[in-house]
Amino acid sequence: xxxxxxxxxxxxxxxxDEVGEAIAREDRQRLCDLFVRGASALSPPDEPATWLPGCCxxxxxxxxxxxxxxxxxxxxxxxxxxxxxxxxxxxxxxDFQYSGVLGRA
Numbered sequence: 001x002x003x004x005x006x007x008x009x010x011x012x013x014x015x016x017d018e019v020g021e022a023i024a025r026e027d028r029q030r031l032c033d034l035f036v037r038g039a040s041a042l043s044p045p046d047e048p049a050t051w052l053p054g055c056c057x058x059x060x061x062x063x064x065x066x067x068x069x070x071x072x073x074x075x076x077x078x079x080x081x082x083x084x085x086x087x088x089x090x091x092x093x094x095d096f097q098y099s100g101v102l103g104r105a
Contacts, residue, residue: 031090
């Protein structure tokens with residue numbers, strides 16, 4: 001879904017925008033599609049966040065890898081929280097009488 005922290009932030013923001021638009025337009029099919037896409041991107045609740053630090057200007061001797069990994073883990077957790085909230089928003093606005101939703105269940 002997203003390989004880097006920046007890609008994850010961008011992907012979650014895009015999904016949030018698309019879900020908001022689908023809700024506003026009452027586009028049931030699109031909302032269902034977005035729900036499936038968002039739910040499939042969620043990590044299992046107990047899966048640890050693992051991001052490898054990217055290239056940096058400083059030498060590896062100058063970098064506190066634990067602090068950087070902690071920051072990346074916090075970013076991942078925040079994006080995961082946003083993603084879960086977006087999935088919940090799409091689910092709570094779904095019309096379960098719509099055949100497209102029932103067909104996917």
